[in-house]
Amino acid sequence: MKRIGSIEINVHLKDTETKRFNNENKSKQFTLPIPNGELKDWADKEAIQTDRERFGPGENGKRVIIKNQAEKDLEKRLYRFNGFNALVSEKISVNRSVPDARSEKCKQRKYLAKLPSVSVILIFYEEHFHTLLRSIHSIINRTPKELLHQIVLVDDYSSKESLKAPLDGYISEHFPPIIKIVRNQKRLGLIGARLAGAKSSTGEVLVFFDSHIEVNYNWLPPLLEPITINSKICTCPLVDGVAHNDFKYRIHRNGARGGLNWRFSYKQLPLFPEDKIQSNRCHIEDPVMMGGLFAISKAFFWDLGGYDDGLDIWGAEQFELSFKIWMCGGMILDVPCSHVAHIFRGPMDERPSPRDFNFLTRNQKRVAEVWMDEYKQYMYMRDPEYAETDAGNLTRMLAVRERLKCKSFDWYMKTVAYDFLIKYPPIDPPSYANGAIQSLKYMQYCLDTMGEREGNRVELYPCAKSLIWPHDNQNWVLSADRVLAARHENLCLNIGKHTNERDMPVWMWKCVNGTYNNQFFYYDRKHNWLVHGQHTHLCLEVIRENGKPQVVANECISSRRRQRWKFGTVNNTMLDNFFHNMPTNKNNKNISPRYYDYDSAN
Incomplete structure (x- = not known):
């Protein structure tokens, strides 16, 4: 057990210990009573x-x-x-129509016959006309009329003509009068628009939706x-x-x-x-x-x-x-x-920011200052921009917390989010190198996850402003497990089985801690190489494919500048001892690579 500030965490929990920790600490106080009252099958089977x-x-x-x-x-x-x-x-x-997504058990369930009325709030800004209409139709078609009190559409100052008179006309012609349109007179953003919608709602329950959805x-x-x-x-x-x-x-x-x-x-x-x-x-x-x-x-x-x-x-x-x-x-x-x-959006043209300051960091600091108590320091230590950001007046929300006698964030972390401290330690364990990984051949580019999940190739994208404190997509770590991982995702670079082919793709797969084969990486500081594998001699390299830079793996060649990379931060002391205390395989043989003498290689 290790104390970090006023927080105690176990820094060496293995998978089995994590499961035991979860089972022992899972709170039983958050239980829902069995419904008391007449039940009804609300599904419209016809x-x-x-x-x-x-x-x-x-x-x-x-x-x-x-x-x-x-x-x-x-x-x-x-x-x-x-x-x-x-x-x-x-x-x-x-x-x-949509497929019925419910499980068989859910199809058989009945619910209380007496339920509260609902106001469904949809926020939209420059939304595609037909997609917005489909969202509304799905709600009207698949919601019991006796429960749907109103639908509130909040237009957050869109400029598209289709969202003005044509939208008004379509709603007037095709929908019942329960639909209300609120039009903001300036851009408020998602949060302000939702507040405007909530203030205009008269149902007992508020349902907040994005504007590109389909209910089942x-x-x-x-x-x-x-x-x-x-x-x-x-x-x-x-x-x-x-x-x-x-x-x-x-x-x-x-x-x-x-x-x-x-x-x-x-x-x-x-x-x-x-x-x-x-x-x-x-x-x-x-x-x-x-x-x-x-x-x-x-x-x-x-x-x-x-x-x-x-x-x-x-x-x-x-x-x-x-x-x-x-x-x-x-x-x-x-x-x-x-x-x-x-609909989770794919690639799209960048829209201009509605503000000339970093509203996201300011929002995060407001939440941290009001609700996160001593834990906020672990946010701040990871990004120096927080120290320079003014959170603004917090009086109203601090008064809400005081009035409601809310519990501490420590209570939340240990009672509700009891495994977060294990999955995301407040203090990052020491690593061999971390931060952005910049190509020294094409210095405008850095390795980037592109927000993708496992099974996708790692890509290149223009580097973040700071190589030391990059955004999540470019924040990598050469970890103590000797894997090259996206720092805030469970994704490790992986080349797969080695063959004699050239330009092998570099994939992102779920990290398997303790595996020193397909996910093994070493950073050779003399050549600026990212060397992959235990018993191979492969380096990450940038090639041009149809005019676009791509990340591949090829045999390490010292004269090839396309294989040179720079980390945001390098821990030289740890790298000096990279091959000390290497784990052994099942036959108790040390699995240190047979050829790793890069500091003297030509």
């Missing part, structure tokens, strides 16, 4: 059956591919503006029942995906727990065994909500002070709301029987 019989582009969530070559330029242009294939969206009915069958009653039982519960659906390239509806069978690292990045953590969807649990405690789709009692939302109105545009708002829900007497529950699909 509508579900009718939808199954529909056919046409995209029906039942099937993908759509643009095959007409004459439309390719338009497809690309709309894609880049929206971050998804808007031309495909226009080929699909705004009223399309019987999505609402599972979210409302826990709130009916306990008004201080916030519920989140299981988030399915709508593919940004072809609009295929992708059902997510397994959930995930929300988390954060010490650079204020939202992370998804695996469920504990007892929380698996297949285990008959109807609700799963979630330390941090994803933030884009959730339901909360209007009274509880405002009792918590709503969102901190000092937060600007977007960023850190899901952490602020998550912390104060848990710390101030509430709970966040993921509800596997409720499915809502969301």
Whole structure:
């Protein structure tokens, strides 16, 4: 056990110890009583059956591919503006059917017959017209009329003409009068727009959605029942995906727990065994909500002070709301029987920032100052920009915390988010090198994950302003396990089985600690090489492929500048002893590479 400031953590927990730690510390106080009252099957079976019989582009969530070559330029242009294939969206009915994402157990469940009324709040800014309409149609079609009190559309000062008179006309012609449009007179951003929508809502429960979603069958009653039982519960659906390239509806069978690292990045953590969807649990405690789709009692939302109105545009708002829900007497529950699909955007043209200052860092510091107590220091030590950032007036939110007698952040970390300190240690363990990895041949480029997950190739992207403190996509570490890992993701560089071929691709795969073969890397300071493998002589290299720089692995050649790399920070003392105390294999043979004499190599 090691004390860090006033925080105790175990810095050497292995997988089996972690599981034991989780089981011993999992709180039993967050239990939901069995519903007391008349139950009802809310599912509209007739509508579900009718939808199954529909056919046409995209029906039942099937993908759509643009095959007409004459439309390719338009497809690309709309894609880049929206971050998804808007031309495909226009080929699909705004009223399309989706696959029933519910498990068989969820289909059999009944819910309380008496549930509160709902205001669904959709925020949009320059949204694609047909995609916004599909979001509205799905809510109207798959929500019980007796529960849907209103839909509030908040236009955050969009400039697109289609979102003005044409939108008003379509809503007036096709939808009931329960839809209300709020038009901001200046750009407020996501947080301000959500507050504007909440102030205009009159339902008992607020449901916040992004504007490019499709709700699934019987999505609402599972979210409302826990709130009916306990008004201080916030519920989140299981988030399915709508593919940004072809609009295929992708059902997510397994959930995930929300988390954060010490650079204020939202992370998804695996469920504990007892929380698996297949285990008959109807609700799963979630330390941090994803933030884009959730339901909360209007009274509880405002009792918590709503969102901190000092937060600007977007960023850190899901952490602020998550912390104060848990710390101030509430709970966040993921509800596997409720499915809502969301389009996670792909590549798109950069939009100008609505502010001339770093609003994201300011938002993060506001949340840290109000809610994170002594733990905020671990955020600040990772980014010097926090020290230079003015968090602004915190009086209102500090008063909310005092009025509600909220618990400490230490309580939250040890009772709700009890495994975060293990997965993301407040003090990073020593590493051989870390920071951005810059090409010395093409110095404008650095290794970048591009926000991708395992199974994708590592790529090159223009370097962050700081090589020592880069953003997460370019923050790498040559760890004590002698792997080259994305510092804030469980991703390690991997070349795979070695052959005699040239220009071998470099992949990102889940890190396997203690594995010194396909994920083994060494940094040769004399040649600035990133050397891969135990018994090979391969170096990372930059090549040009169709005019674009690519990262590959080739035989190390000292004269080849394309194989030279620079780390943001190098721990020379540790690198001097890189091959000392190397682990042994099953035959008790030292697995140090047979050729590692790079400091004297030609």
